[in-house]
Amino acid sequence: MKKILYAFLLLLISGNVHAALNIFACEPEWAALTQQLAGDKASIYTATGALQDPHQVQARPSLIARARGAQLLVCTGAELEIGWMPVVLRESGNSAIQPGSSGYFEAAQYVTMLEVPTRLDRADGDVHAAGNPHIQTDARNFLPIADALSKRLIQLDPANTAYYQQQLAAFNQQWRAAIAKWEKQAAPLKGLSVIVQHRGFPYLNNWLGLKQVAELEPKPGMEPSAAYLGKVLNELQQHPAKMVLRAAYQDGRPSEWIAERAHVPAVIVPYTVGGTPQATDLFTMFDDTIQRLLAGLK
Amino acid sequence: MSRIFLYAAIAALLSHTLNAFAEDSPELQTLREQVQQLEQRINTPPAVASTSSEGAFNPAVALILSGTYGQLKHDPAIPATGFAMNPNNSGFSQGFALKESELSVSANIDPEFRGVGTFSLDPAGGISVENGFVQSSALGNGLNLKFGRFFSGLGYLNEQHAHAWDFVDQPLVYRVLWDNQNGEDGVQLKWLAPTDMFVELGGEIGRGRGFPGTDRQNHNGVGADVLFAHIGDDIGIEHSWRAGVSLHQTKRENAVSVAVPDLLNTAGGVSNSFSGDSQTTGLDFVWKYSHNGNTRESYIKFQGEYFRRKESGMLTYDTGSISAIPGATTDTYTNTQSGWYLQSVYQFRPTWRTGLRYDRLDPGTASMGSAIATKVIGNYGFNPSRLTWMADYNPSEFTRIRLQLAHDNSRQGLAENQLFVQYIMSLGAHGAHQF
Numbered sequence: 246m247k248k249i250l251y252a253f254l255l256l257l258i259s260g261n262v263h264a265a266l267n268i269f270a271c272e273p274e275w276a277a278l279t280q281q282l283a284g285d286k287a288s289i290y291t292a293t294g295a296l297q298d299p300h301q302v303q304a305r306p307s308l309i310a311r312a313r314g315a316q317l318l319v320c321t322g323a324e325l326e327i328g329w330m331p332v333v334l335r336e337s338g339n340s341a342i343q344p345g346s347s348g349y350f351e352a353a354q355y356v357t358m359l360e361v362p363t364r365l366d367r368a369d370g371d372v373h374a375a376g377n378p379h380i381q382t383d384a385r386n387f388l389p390i391a392d393a394l395s396k397r398l399i400q401l402d403p404a405n406t407a408y409y410q411q412q413l414a415a416f417n418q419q420w421r422a423a424i425a426k427w428e429k430q431a432a433p434l435k436g437l438s439v440i441v442q443h444r445g446f447p448y449l450n451n452w453l454g455l456k457q458v459a460e461l462e463p464k465p466g467m468e469p470s471a472a473y474l475g476k477v478l479n480e481l482q483q484h485p486a487k488m489v490l491r492a493a494y495q496d497g498r499p500s501e502w503i504a505e506r507a508h509v510p511a512v513i514v515p516y517t518v519g520g521t522p523q524a525t526d527l528f529t530m531f532d533d534t535i536q537r538l539l540a541g542l543k
Numbered sequence: 544m545s546r547i548f549l550y551a552a553i554a555a556l557l558s559h560t561l562n563a564f565a566e567d568s569p570e571l572q573t574l575r576e577q578v579q580q581l582e583q584r585i586n587t588p589p590a591v592a593s594t595s596s597e598g599a600f601n602p603a604v605a606l607i608l609s610g611t612y613g614q615l616k617h618d619p620a621i622p623a624t625g626f627a628m629n630p631n632n633s634g635f636s637q638g639f640a641l642k643e644s645e646l647s648v649s650a651n652i653d654p655e656f657r658g659v660g661t662f663s664l665d666p667a668g669g670i671s672v673e674n675g676f677v678q679s680s681a682l683g684n685g686l687n688l689k690f691g692r693f694f695s696g697l698g699y700l701n702e703q704h705a706h707a708w709d710f711v712d713q714p715l716v717y718r719v720l721w722d723n724q725n726g727e728d729g730v731q732l733k734w735l736a737p738t739d740m741f742v743e744l745g746g747e748i749g750r751g752r753g754f755p756g757t758d759r760q761n762h763n764g765v766g767a768d769v770l771f772a773h774i775g776d777d778i779g780i781e782h783s784w785r786a787g788v789s790l791h792q793t794k795r796e797n798a799v800s801v802a803v804p805d806l807l808n809t810a811g812g813v814s815n816s817f818s819g820d821s822q823t824t825g826l827d828f829v830w831k832y833s834h835n836g837n838t839r840e841s842y843i844k845f846q847g848e849y850f851r852r853k854e855s856g857m858l859t860y861d862t863g864s865i866s867a868i869p870g871a872t873t874d875t876y877t878n879t880q881s882g883w884y885l886q887s888v889y890q891f892r893p894t895w896r897t898g899l900r901y902d903r904l905d906p907g908t909a910s911m912g913s914a915i916a917t918k919v920i921g922n923y924g925f926n927p928s929r930l931t932w933m934a935d936y937n938p939s940e941f942t943r944i945r946l947q948l949a950h951d952n953s954r955q956g957l958a959e960n961q962l963f964v965q966y967i968m969s970l971g972a973h974g975a976h977q978f
Contacts, residue, residue, distance in 0.1 A: 294780040294835065294836045294837075296836065296837055297780070297835065297837045297838070297839075298837055298839035300839070301838055303838055303976075303978055304975060304976070305777060305783045305978055306774075306783065306785045306978060307739075307740075307741060307775065307776050309735065309741055310738060310739060310740060310741035310775075310776075311739065313736075314737050314739075324973075327973055327975065328973065328975050329975055330975070332975045332976070332978075335657070335680060335687075336735070337680070337735065338685035338686050338733070338734070338735045339685070340680060340681050340682075343680070345654075367939075371940070466939070466940070467938070467939060468892075468893050468938075494837055496840050
């Protein structure tokens, strides 16, 4: 009995032995960004997988346990995590990461939000009052977010200020070069008419100049019925599209259905780090996104 | 107003561009960029409504509307065999019925505290306070304090509100041992261990408001206490689980039960009164699986709970003196009741779920003093059970329409098939659900 007790105590203590900053990243893209900026100064836990719908994650015991020891929470915000984060925060018993404290970082606060609804009504489906939360599909958004996140890391861990600044400078330089490369590669996509499965691409459309002509969800977050898909197919005859886009985590059936009948390719984009085997970090995530869009064009 | 200025500015810039420059030049390029920037500013929607208004501090308000249609053969008020001295609130009725509407209001009170009020509006009239508590995690170190009126943290289902149940009603073991849900007026303190695995310990003290507590009046001190421990974790990204143990203790005082059948076959039963110690232990577990962890598309949930209650004290038989042998008789009474359920819910499409549940109860064999042993039934020789199937359709997160069929064999000689249709609609704030 005594041995078990000691083992238990040891287990409790061992949980605390981390020199590095404990970071709880809500989505893989923020884990990847934090990794770029904090290197080995942080120990990062990613709460959701690339193939999970980030709107509908459960407040699992493991998430609560990880939030308990976190010093910094890095999330999208804009109500993307509203279905589970409030429970995780409340149950964590961790006052350092509550909204408003320095341990709470919402990426959406640092970019210009698109599709901010002018009216809030559930009759419009799953709308987010702060605007569309899928900000990670525009590479340019990572610059202001990286800047703010780096400042936050410095605030929480001032001893490593120089390191964080150096990491940020390196990231900014590489990222700007990468954006220039991606924009050049994506030039043929400008003005391209696309259908999207979920209203999750306004930032990508805005960045690369894609023209969205239809959505497969009758209202955001609502499953399309066969009748609704038929209607979309009809409308496509007036406004033809070149491809149908969906995020890796989304069910392929509606896209495939339309793709087959409208004779256009169904393109899967990684949407976050890990969404496709090629998207291993932030750079390859955009490399792969653009490669897949270009491949759909052929 | 600012929009008009922007348009005017663009118009001016445009006309200027057209008039002054016939072909591309660096200045033209700059002006083009300026126009583009202005256009973008116009297209950018206005910032979120100002939060400085009084309305910004309004709490989150949610209203749950629910109703059922029940097709039953026998009166649901007839209790499960062997559980006439337990509560029997099935929560459903024959024909069409509006269920309790649940109005809930919650908000942060200040940086330290958060308040939650849940009011149950009875379709027959009247409002009851289901939950009214204040919560604080400002203590840090994994401590979570809650006080006021709350659902006890024992078991797995006890804390879940009716709109989150996977079936129309609670499992039989919850109905008879907890009056569906154990609510308490008191204080709860939980501590979450600083480990990667979820380890939570909790304790509660309260007045003993909810059954089996007897809602002590005119007493200082503690009427009921609860201890519980939960552990949980993930296995990969696809599996997650939680398991728990709980202990509930209370001292029951003059707990009166009416219409209790007796060995003398008194018509309509008799009234009994019990005073003594009640101790309940419980085990619970839940396991969820989802392909790729994507619970929106599909998941399987498997859960089960077991509760065992030992009561030991004095039982007064026939307080109303209506049996063939007049006059109340009191003697020692000890009994152990138990029950369990196993259920599984499978979401096979984003909007469709189906579930199966099996329930079973054991009324126990009572040992009694000789003064009541010839009158009170000590052994019913029957284990109530039930098999339930449900399917629900969820066109959105806020809507649920459910069909439920049950083969109920909880009352000896009154086995029946039950059919229910239920709707549950949530208006207002988007509440996050517990695991």
